[in-house]
Amino acid sequence: MTFKPARLLVALIAIATAPAFAQNLAVVNGKAIPSSRADAVVKQVVAQGQATDGPQLRDAIKKDLIAREVMMQEAIKQGYDKNADVKLALENARQTIVVNALARDYINKHQVTDAEVKAEYDRFTKQSGDKEYHVRHILVENEADANAIIAKLKGGAKFEDLAKQSKDTGTASNGGDLDWANPSSFPPEFAAGFTGLQKGQVTDKPVKTQVGYHVIKLDDVRPAKLPTLDEVKPQIQEALQQQKLAAYQDEMVKKAKVQ
Structure with a gap:
């Protein structure tokens, strides 16, 4: 049996598009939900210690994402995406996400050193007294x-x-x-x-x-019963990171042209 030209074309198209469909978690009313979205949720849930990665968790997340997509499509159909309050909330959420990404990148590139932690600990113990x-x-x-x-x-x-x-x-x-x-x-x-x-x-x-x-x-x-450096090191690192981030923000604000 030989393929007719039309059938051959359909087969080639199916082969070419298979990897793309394989990357989708589901397709809801023609709208694809990428598997990467589920992977991101799984990563977040596992990182927060709420559950362990496995079929049960992924199935629950899949059902939730499908339900969300159905509701999203219905909300758009009814015009909620054009609502002024919704658009403002979306813009605020977008700004928060983008700014947080900048902050994480800045912190990663300006890590607190052990020397800075030790200096802050020494300042704390001196201030606290013995x-x-x-x-x-x-x-x-x-x-x-x-x-x-x-x-x-x-x-x-x-x-x-x-x-x-x-x-x-x-x-x-x-x-x-x-x-x-x-x-x-x-x-x-x-x-x-x-x-x-x-x-x-x-x-x-x-x-x-x-x-x-x-x-x-x-x-x-x-x-005085002061904590050791190792006991408070994580808290000191976090505080110094926030100080660096605040200083960076202040610097950017000073450079900005605000009218």
């Missing part, structure tokens, strides 16, 4: 009220009892307890108020901050 302080405080509205509390404490009143009148409602019920912390966790003027105290001592003058006047008591001091 001691932690367990302090209590009573916060009041004005200096006169703070001086009155100090006078009562000198007269033998218990700090925990007087703390009940503190404006800091989060600590008033537990004796003004601020727990263990290093001085860098507090406003500088507040930290300066207790770092010079001895254990059990109370400030002899009110300490003023932007929220009011404080009477501070130092319960105890201990060596």
Whole structure:
């Protein structure tokens, strides 16, 4: 049996187009869904730890993409793609995707070095100091009220009892307890108020901050329990990456002609 010219042409066309169709996940009302789209979803889902790659996952994704395509076609048929709000949302999404691609590429080309991480860690440990302080405080509205509390404490009143009148409602019920912390966790003027105290001592003058006047008591001091470099390295890398990206953005904004 020999092929007639027409049949031969059909066969050749089928062979030529087979690889292209093989790259499609499905064809919905004549619109192809490329397999690469499913592969991208699988990669994202697996990377997020939501599932493992396999027939079950791919079948679920295929069904979802087909359903999406059906709904998309119907939405276009009804003219939703021409809706002003939809067009604005699409443009915003497009801008976000493109900008994120630029950001990822910039970060990949400007990796944070181990030396930069070490320098940031050293700065952090120096700022934190080598001691932690367990302090209590009573916060009041004005200096006169703070001086009155100090006078009562000198007269033998218990700090925990007087703390009940503190404006800091989060600590008033537990004796003004601020727990263990290093001085860098507090406003500088507040930290300066207790770092010079001895254990059990109370400030002899009110300490003023932007929220009011404080009477501070130092319960105890201990060596600081700072994390090791290896423990915080990922967080430092992430923070430095964001700083580099922010600096790059600021540089681009400064160069732009904004009217």
